[in-house]
Amino acid sequence: MNSKIKVSVVGGSGYTGVELLRLLIGHPNVIIHEITSRNDAGKLVSEIYPSLRGCLPHYFVDPDKADLKKADLVFFATPNGIAMNYVTDLLENGVKVIDLAADFRIQDVAIWEKWYEMKHSAVKELKSAVYGLPELNREAIKQAQLVANPGCYPTAIQLALIPLIKSNLINTETIIADAKSGISGAGKKTETQFLMSEASENFKAYSLKGHRHLPEIEENLKSISSNNKIKLTFVPHLLPMVRGIHATLYVDCIKDFDPSVIFNDFYKDELFVDVMESGSCPETKSVRGSNVCRLSFYKIPETNRLVILSVIDNLVKGAAGQALQNMNIMMGWPESAGLDLIPLYP
Ligand SMILES: NC(=O)c1ccc[n+]([C@@H]2O[C@H](COP(=O)([O-])OP(=O)(O)OC[C@H]3O[C@@H](n4cnc5c(N)ncnc54)[C@H](OP(=O)(O)O)[C@@H]3O)[C@@H](O)[C@H]2O)c1
Numbered sequence: 001m002n003s004k005i006k007v008s009v010v011g012g013s014g015y016t017g018v019e020l021l022r023l024l025i026g027h028p029n030v031i032i033h034e035i036t037s038r039n040d041a042g043k044l045v046s047e048i049y050p051s052l053r054g055c056l057p058h059y060f061v062d063p064d065k066a067d068l069k070k071a072d073l074v075f076f077a078t079p080n081g082i083a084m085n086y087v088t089d090l091l092e093n094g095v096k097v098i099d100l101a102a103d104f105r106i107q108d109v110a111i112w113e114k115w116y117e118m119k120h121s122a123v124k125e126l127k128s129a130v131y132g133l134p135e136l137n138r139e140a141i142k143q144a145q146l147v148a149n150p151g152c153y154p155t156a157i158q159l160a161l162i163p164l165i166k167s168n169l170i171n172t173e174t175i176i177a178d179a180k181s182g183i184s185g186a187g188k189k190t191e192t193q194f195l196m197s198e199a200s201e202n203f204k205a206y207s208l209k210g211h212r213h214l215p216e217i218e219e220n221l222k223s224i225s226s227n228n229k230i231k232l233t234f235v236p237h238l239l240p241m242v243r244g245i246h247a248t249l250y251v252d253c254i255k256d257f258d259p260s261v262i263f264n265d266f267y268k269d270e271l272f273v274d275v276m277e278s279g280s281c282p283e284t285k286s287v288r289g290s291n292v293c294r295l296s297f298y299k300i301p302e303t304n305r306l307v308i309l310s311v312i313d314n315l316v317k318g319a320a321g322q323a324l325q326n327m328n329i330m331m332g333w334p335e336s337a338g339l340d341l342i343p344l345y346p
Pocket of ligand 1: 013101102
């Protein structure tokens with residue numbers, strides 16, 4: 001626990017990058033080495049992000065000028081299709097990599113290339129990548145050199161479904177995932193739909209015909225389902241708030257069981273999943289700024305329908321916090337190191 005490692009953040013000027021910096025500054029075993037940005041190269045990080053004033057002496061460096069191999073571990077908080085161009089060199093030099101984008105989340109290359117509309121440039125490395133959902137893959141993450149940090153919707157949705165699918169308790173072909181995200185889920189963009197006058201006091205669905213997180217969820221849940229079949233109706237929505245994901249799952253039970261027993265038993269040793277009372281309603285505000293997923297459920301009387309509610313902070317358990325959790329597991333450190341965060345309220 002006393003040894004420190006050097007970590008670098010590629011894409012340190014985006015929303016998940018800055019959230020990573022906030023968390024890494026408080027981590028007892030980490031020295032931040034380099035932080036990249038093309039647009040802000042040469043500028044003091046804390047000048048661009050005053051929330052970090054007094055905490056970080058670093059200047060942004062251009063990713064092409066960064067000496068990433070000098071780090072022990074590199075986080076990629078970049079758009080899809082960037083990390084895959086760096087990993088071969090980094091892995092060959094013994095550097096561990098955690099990608100917050102989707103480059104290594106889907107093992108089926110053809111499906112990945114179809115949904116991400118580009119050629120995968122690191123297929124060999126993809127085969128060795130571990131999907132970084134600790135509650136599902138902790139043992140494999142311990143051995144991994146390359147971790148694919150899950151997407152934010154997939155984290156909220158899968159944590160709500162995994163205990164039920166693993167125990168073969170629900171029909172896996174009729175699952176409905178009705179999910180909503182705060183605007184920071186889209187990153188630091190200047191698109192019209194994310195302007196305050198467009199997004200505030202507004203609420204809408206998007207990607208009705210298919211969201212890129214769908215194949216990620218389906219591939220992972222298939223791997224744990226007894227019949228290898230998952231059919232999910234997934235509709236994402238944009239919420240007029242900055243942080244938070246709220247996923248409501250509707251599933252059909254195929255056996256009689258007490259969901260409270262199933263969820264509490266499955267998550268009894270998990271630090272970052274809070275199973276609430278049946279019928280309670282978790283709020284996004286109750287997890288804001290923390291690495292916690294809060295779950296609850298309600299069995300609709302006289303039907304076989306179970307509703308599960310799952311909330312996370314998209315930038316923490318949905319991105320940077322989960323990435324730190326994965327780093328802690330890869331390094332053999334306590335899983336909560338740097339993540340002892342009480343949610344912000346109000
Ligand atoms: N936002 C969320 O809630 C969330 C949750 C889970 C996962 N993710 C995933 O995490 C990744 C980052 O998301 P974000 O929301 O932080 O995005 P963002 O706010 O748009 O930030 C992107 C970062 O990547 C850098 N970048 C862009 N193009 C690059 C390139 N070609 N080479 C190197 N750096 C480049 C940007 O800085 P420069 O352009 O200045 O270099 C910036 O620092 C995405 O893949 C996203 O899907 C996001």
